[in-house]
Ligand SMILES: O=P(O)(O)O[C@H]1[C@H](O)[C@@H](O)[C@H](O)[C@H](O)[C@@H]1O
């Protein structure tokens with residue numbers, strides 16, 4: 466079989482589009498907001514419903530497989546990436562934006578085999594932009610090829626980062642200290658769309674040179690990781706080592722020179738890996 470995953474890739478694009486349609490419709494209605502890991506880590510019925518729709522559709526087409534979904538993990542499902550073909554899903558990336566009507570919300574669906582990402586689909590549903598990439602086959606936005614920017618000078622760059630949902634003072638201090646140092650290099654600007662998946666697509670299109678964050682989860686960045694790489698960009702750990710999807714730390718950039726320069730300024734803080742063993746409550 467020459468191309469075993471093409472059908473799954475095409476199907477993921479269709480499922481992401483349908484999920485985005487659900488999100489758009491739900492955004493027009495009254496929503497009940499709940500919280501998860503902290504009072505600023507929001508979740509709505511739409512997040513849960515859309516994840517179920519996506520998983521049901523994938524199971525219907527391809528049978529029972531391995532799934533890592535943001536809301537399933539929040540409800541106690543394991544978050545372990547094995548060698549099995551695995552779908553990695555964020556039904557609503559940018560839930561805070563969704564709740565507030567801030568216009569960047571994305572569906573993110575990735576697929577990994579032998580722990581390697583095969584393809585990623587990010588549907589920025591309020592902008593109606595469908596980003597997709599398959600390993601070795603290029604990256605696209607609404608079927609047009611996309612490529613990272615060719616800027617090599619950090620002083621000519623725009624950098625994206627986010628504040629995350631951990632509001633402990635020592636963490637927020639490090640995040641702002643890092644941002645201050647990067648701003649004062651100086652770079653042209655700092656931005657943040659409020660969705661990691663969309664941020665990575667902005668790196669992939671060349672609108673910005675880099676996006677970094679500590680505290681994201683594998684479902685926020687798995688699809689974007691393929692899209693950035695296929696658009697010619699690089700992925701690294703915040704300490705300059707190799708990118709590790711489950712580590713909750715990532716720098717994505719148009720090239721290694723920009724990534725290395727940002728890494729020099731990053732003040733890292735501890736986060737628990739996505740695949741850390743779950744502590745059983747006594
Ligand atoms: O909870 P959702 O799926 O909305 O994901 C967001 C993360 O929670 C933030 O840490 C992160 O900063 C990004 O905003 C990210 O995409």
Ligand SMILES: [Mg+2]
Nearest residue numbers: 555558559685
């Ligand atoms: Mg997310």
